[in-house]
Amino acid sequence: MDYFIVVIVTIAGLYFHGWLYVRMRRWMDRDLALSLAGDDPHRRACMLALLERARKEKVKRKALGEWLQREAAKTP
Numbered sequence: 234m235d236y237f238i239v240v241i242v243t244i245a246g247l248y249f250h251g252w253l254y255v256r257m258r259r260w261m262d263r264d265l266a267l268s269l270a271g272d273d274p275h276r277r278a279c280m281l282a283l284l285e286r287a288r289k290e291k292v293k294r295k296a297l298g299e300w301l302q303r304e305a306a307k308t309p
Contacts, residue, residue, distance in 0.1 A: 262297060269301055279308055 262284060270280040283304050292300045 258294070262294070265298055266301055269298075269305060276305075280305060283308070 263281070266280040266284040267277055270277040280301065283301055286304075287297060287300055
């Protein structure tokens with residue numbers, strides 16, 4: 234019974250850490266997009282849409298900043 238509890242708690246802890254890691258990466262990506270947008274509400278909405286498009290196109294995190302800047306320059 235003790236091993237069962239240890240296994241369950243370990244799995245729950247690993248799941249939580251994985252969830253937290255993914256969540257923080259999403260927050261950092263969102264902050265990057267919003268920092269590139271500045272204070273303009275329309276531009277912020279466009280950058281968030283571009284971020285969603287980058288996720289769908291599976292742009293690597295390393296290239297995300299450059300990709301967002303390039304795509305934002307194309308957008309009027």
